[in-house]
Amino acid sequence: MSSTEELVKLSASEMAAKIRSKEVSSRELVEAELATIDAAEPSIDAFLHVARSEALIQADAFDRRLAAGDTEGLPELAGVPIAVKDMIVTKGIPTTAASKILQGWVPPYDATVIEKLKAAGMPILGKTNLDEFAQGSSTEHSAFKTTKNPWDTGRVPGGSGGGSASAVGAFEAPLALGTDTGGSIRQPSALTGTVGVKPTYGGVSRYGAIAMASSLDQIGPVSRSVLDAALLQEIIGGYDKRDSTSIPKPVPPLAQAAREGMKMDLKGMKVGLVKELSGEGYQPGVEARFNEGVKLLEDMGAEVVEVSCPHFSYSLAAYYIIMPSEVSSNLARYDGMRYGLRVMPPEGTAQTAANMMAATREAGFGDEVKRRIILGIYALSAGYYDAWYGSAQKVRTLIIRDFEQAFKQADVLVSPASPTTAFKFGERMDDPLAMYLSDVATIPANMAGSPAMSIPAGLSDDGLPVGFQFFAPQMRDEVMYKPAAALEAALQAQWGGPVHKDLKTPWLQDVK
Numbered sequence: 001m002s003s004t005e006e007l008v009k010l011s012a013s014e015m016a017a018k019i020r021s022k023e024v025s026s027r028e029l030v031e032a033e034l035a036t037i038d039a040a041e042p043s044i045d046a047f048l049h050v051a052r053s054e055a056l057i058q059a060d061a062f063d064r065r066l067a068a069g070d071t072e073g074l075p076e077l078a079g080v081p082i083a084v085k086d087m088i089v090t091k092g093i094p095t096t097a098a099s100k101i102l103q104g105w106v107p108p109y110d111a112t113v114i115e116k117l118k119a120a121g122m123p124i125l126g127k128t129n130l131d132e133f134a135q136g137s138s139t140e141h142s143a144f145k146t147t148k149n150p151w152d153t154g155r156v157p158g159g160s161g162g163g164s165a166s167a168v169g170a171f172e173a174p175l176a177l178g179t180d181t182g183g184s185i186r187q188p189s190a191l192t193g194t195v196g197v198k199p200t201y202g203g204v205s206r207y208g209a210i211a212m213a214s215s216l217d218q219i220g221p222v223s224r225s226v227l228d229a230a231l232l233q234e235i236i237g238g239y240d241k242r243d244s245t246s247i248p249k250p251v252p253p254l255a256q257a258a259r260e261g262m263k264m265d266l267k268g269m270k271v272g273l274v275k276e277l278s279g280e281g282y283q284p285g286v287e288a289r290f291n292e293g294v295k296l297l298e299d300m301g302a303e304v305v306e307v308s309c310p311h312f313s314y315s316l317a318a319y320y321i322i323m324p325s326e327v328s329s330n331l332a333r334y335d336g337m338r339y340g341l342r343v344m345p346p347e348g349t350a351q352t353a354a355n356m357m358a359a360t361r362e363a364g365f366g367d368e369v370k371r372r373i374i375l376g377i378y379a380l381s382a383g384y385y386d387a388w389y390g391s392a393q394k395v396r397t398l399i400i401r402d403f404e405q406a407f408k409q410a411d412v413l414v415s416p417a418s419p420t421t422a423f424k425f426g427e428r429m430d431d432p433l434a435m436y437l438s439d440v441a442t443i444p445a446n447m448a449g450s451p452a453m454s455i456p457a458g459l460s461d462d463g464l465p466v467g468f469q470f471f472a473p474q475m476r477d478e479v480m481y482k483p484a485a486a487l488e489a490a491l492q493a494q495w496g497g498p499v500h501k502d503l504k505t506p507w508l509q510d511v512k
C-alpha cells in the first residue's frame with residue numbers, strides 16, 4: 001500500500017488503474033482524500049461542506065460491487081472520489097451557492113450530473129466554495145469564507161469556482177465539478193495550475209445546477225490531467241430530457257481524442273491564434289508561457305495561423321448586459337417563501353409579503369449579487385430593453401459569426417485563459433471592472449455556446465501558474481482535447497512531470 005501523499009498525488013486515471021488491479025480500494029482513496037482535506041483545510045478553505053460519512057458509504061458500496069464482479073457498464077473512473085461545486089444540488093447534502101439566502105437548505109433531489117456520478121460509483125467528497133451564486137472571479141464574494149490558492153495562500157484561487165480548483169490543485173480531490181458562465185471553471189484552473197473544461201452549451205445537463213444566467217451556464221470538469229477531464233466529461237455528458245437546452249446527441253469520443261493527442265503528433269492540424277486575446281492588459285510572463293506553448297504545438301507538426309475575431313472586444317460589455325438580465329430573473333425565486341432564509345419585516349413596519357421579501361433579500365444577498373440584480377432589472381426595463389439587452393444580443397450573434405469564420409481558417413483556436421496570474425486578496429474587490437476583466441479571454445466561448453478549456457502552461461516569472469486556452473467548434477469538444485493532451489505531454493517532457501510536481505505542500509507533511 002502506498003502512502004497517503006503518494007496516493008493523493010496520482011491522477012484520477014492512475015487511481016482508477018490501481019482500483020482495477022486491486023492495489024487500492026475506493027474506501028482507501030476516500031480515506032486518503034479525507035485525511036488530506038483535514039490537513040489542508042486550515043490553510044486552503046476549499047470546502048463548504050465535507051460529506052465524510054456519505055463518501056465512505058458510497059466507497060464501500062462500490063468496493064462490494066467490485067468484489068462481487070458486478071462491473072458491467074462502469075466507466076474507467078469508477079470508484080474514484082470527486083468534489084462538487086456548491087452550485088450543484090445534492091440530495092441530502094446541504095447546498096448553498098455560497099449564499100446566506102440558501103443557508104441550511106438540504107435539497108430533496110440530485111442534479112443529473114450527480115445521479116451520473118453515483119451510477120458511476122464515484123464517491124462525493126463534499127461541496128466546494130465559490131463566489132456567491134457563481135458571481136465573481138476570486139471566490140472572495142462567498143458569504144462564508146475565502147479560499148486560498150495552493151501556490152500562494154496570500155492570493156486568490158480565481159473564481160467563481162475557486163473551491164473546486166483549489167481542492168484539486170491542493171490534492172484534496174483528484175477531480176471536481178464546476179460551473180462556467182463566463183469563465184468560472186477555466187479562470188480558476190488557469191490560476192491554480194489545474195485543467196478546467198467548459199463543454200459545449202447543451203452537452204452536459206444543467207438540471208440541478210443552480211441557475212445564474214441560464215443561456216450561458218454550463219457544468220464541466222476540473223482535474224490535474226487532460227485525460228482525466230475527458231473521462232469525467234464522458235460520464236457527466238449526454239442528452240437529458242429534464243434540461244430543455246440539452247442536445248440530443250451522444251458525447252463525442254473525448255478520451256480517445258486525448259489519448260491520440262498523447263502521441264504528440266499534430267501533423268495536419270491548423271491552430272488559430274486569436275489576435276484580439278493578447279497584447280495590452282496581458283501580463284508579460286503569461287504571454288511568454290503562452291507563446292512557448294504555441295511553439296511546442298508547431299514543433300509537433302501543427303500549422304499556426306493568426307485569426308481575427310473583431311467582435312471579441314465587445315464580448316465583456318455584452319456579457320455584462322445579458323448575464324445580469326438573466327441573473328435578475330433567475331434570482332427572483334429567492335423570496336423567503338419556498339426555501340432558505342426568511343426574515344420578517346422589522347417591528348413597526350407592515351407585516352406584508354412584499355416587506356418580508358425585501359427584508360429577506362436585504363439580509364440574504366451580498367453586495368455583488370445585489371449589484372447584478374439592479375443592473376439586470378435596469379437593462380430589462382421598458383424603454384431600455386432594446387437599447388441595452390437588444391444590442392447585447394446582436395453582439396452575441398456577431399461573436400458566434402466570428403467563431404464560425406475563425407473555424408473556417410483553423411481547426412482549433414488558442415489564447416491565454418487569463419490575462420494575469422493569481423492576484424492578491426483584496427486587490428480587485430473595490431474595483432468591479434478590474435474584477436470583471438479577469439474573464440476577458442473566457443467569456444467569448446460562453447457567448448457562443450462553444451467548448452473551451454484551460455490547461456497549465458507552466459509558471460510565470462512570479463512563480464505562479466499560467467493557463468493555456470483551447471477553443472473548439474460547438475459539439476466538437478473532442479477537437480480541443482487532442483492538441484490539449486499533446487501540449488500537456490510536450491510540456492511535461494520539458495518540466496520532467498506535471499506542473500504541480502513543483503508545488504510545495506506543507507499541509508501534506510503530517511498526513512499519515
Ligand SMILES: NC(=O)C[C@H](N)C(=O)O
Pocket residue numbers: 134135136137159160179180181182183184185212323439
Ligand atoms: N460563473 C461565472 O462564470 C462567473 C463569472 N466569473 C462572472 O463573474 O460572471
